[in-house]
Amino acid sequence: MTRSNIIPVPAIPMQAGQIQTRLIDGKAHAARLTAEIELEVAQLAEKHGIVPGLAVVLVGNNPASEVYVRSKIAHTEQVGMRSIAHILPGSTTQQELLSLVADLNADPTIHGVLVQLPLPRGIDAALITSAIDPAKDVDGLGPMNVGLTTLGLPGLVPCTPLGCLLLLRGELGSLKGLHAVVVGKSNLVGRPMAQLLLQEECTVTVCHVATADVGALACLADILVVATGHKGLVRREWIKPGATVIDVGINRVTTPEGRTRLVGDVVFDEAMGRAGRLTPVPGGVGPMTIACLLRNTLTAAQRSLR
Numbered sequence: 001m002t003r004s005n006i007i008p009v010p011a012i013p014m015q016a017g018q019i020q021t022r023l024i025d026g027k028a029h030a031a032r033l034t035a036e037i038e039l040e041v042a043q044l045a046e047k048h049g050i051v052p053g054l055a056v057v058l059v060g061n062n063p064a065s066e067v068y069v070r071s072k073i074a075h076t077e078q079v080g081m082r083s084i085a086h087i088l089p090g091s092t093t094q095q096e097l098l099s100l101v102a103d104l105n106a107d108p109t110i111h112g113v114l115v116q117l118p119l120p121r122g123i124d125a126a127l128i129t130s131a132i133d134p135a136k137d138v139d140g141l142g143p144m145n146v147g148l149t150t151l152g153l154p155g156l157v158p159c160t161p162l163g164c165l166l167l168l169r170g171e172l173g174s175l176k177g178l179h180a181v182v183v184g185k186s187n188l189v190g191r192p193m194a195q196l197l198l199q200e201e202c203t204v205t206v207c208h209v210a211t212a213d214v215g216a217l218a219c220l221a222d223i224l225v226v227a228t229g230h231k232g233l234v235r236r237e238w239i240k241p242g243a244t245v246i247d248v249g250i251n252r253v254t255t256p257e258g259r260t261r262l263v264g265d266v267v268f269d270e271a272m273g274r275a276g277r278l279t280p281v282p283g284g285v286g287p288m289t290i291a292c293l294l295r296n297t298l299t300a301a302q303r304s305l306r
């Protein structure tokens with residue numbers, strides 16, 4: 001028997017157990033951002049008589065989407081902007097949706113257009129996002145804004161990745177030279193996130209569903225951004241001791257008591273004491289997504305003056 005069999009060598013360095021994980025307070029970061037936005041909205045009204053208008057389009061009845069849309073509308077009004085909800089039945093055709101988007105594009109009182117995803121079967125999401133005027137594409141998901149973001153040029157940046165970036169900058173300052181691992185390659189989060197981190201001069205690794213050993217790459221990350229929608233994916237061993245972990249996952253689970261609650265993609269209890277900083281779910285990325293939507297709507301309204 002070798003010595004290591006008698007005295008078990010801990011898989012984790014001893015100090016790792018002593019790490020004090022700092023929770024990243026997304027609500028507090030979002031509140032600061034929102035206060036700035038509120039001020040600029042007031043200035044825009046005073047100097048130019050403009051009230052930023054956001055149109056939120058929801059097709060079909062997805063209970064989770066309805067909650068987000070209500071929340072978006074409430075926040076928009078809190079900062080003094082106007083929001084217009086278009087709630088359409090699940091039977092809406094692609095043509096009907098395209099024609100609504102065309103009307104919103106032509107409406108000078110609307111500065112931002114957001115079509116909530118996912119869309120019902122039979123509607124091509126890429127076609128719809130492409131139809132939104134790039135100047136009003138506050139989700140930043142259309143080809144023009146995706147291109148601008150990728151080139152590092154000023155356009156409209158997708159809200160969730162922008163929110164994650166602002167959290168990272170706020171917590172860490174410069175991200176230059178850090179190794180960022182992004183898990184997930186969705187158009188909504190993973191891909192734009194990787195582009196923004198590249199812009200910050202991070203070394204970026206993108207892992208996805210076909211990656212052979214995600215854990216082996218994840219544990220090299222100084223910054224680990226997880227956006228897969230798989231609860232329990234990220235275990236303790238996947239996290240480099242002291243790393244900053246951004247959990248974008250939102251998964252609804254039912255507790256043994258029959259209540260529903262939200263969990264992320266990271267096993268929270270295992271990340272505590274291992275990560276240096278960690279975003280909770282809820283209260284992490286979610287509030288920043290909403291704040292960034294308001295930021296983008298304000299930006300679109302400000303640019304409409306030029």
Ligand SMILES: Nc1nc(=O)c2c([nH]1)NC[C@@H]1CN(c3ccc(C(=O)N[C@@H](CCC(=O)O)C(=O)O)cc3)C=[N+]21
Nearest residue numbers: 068115116117118139159282283284285286287289290
């Ligand atoms: N075109 C489009 N743009 C989106 O930005 C978009 C979308 N489609 N489809 C769905 C996802 C999801 N999403 C969230 C926004 C806020 C919270 C949020 O505020 N979450 C709170 C908790 C909310 C709760 O308790 O249910 C939190 O994490 O603290 C969550 C999720 C935007 N999305």
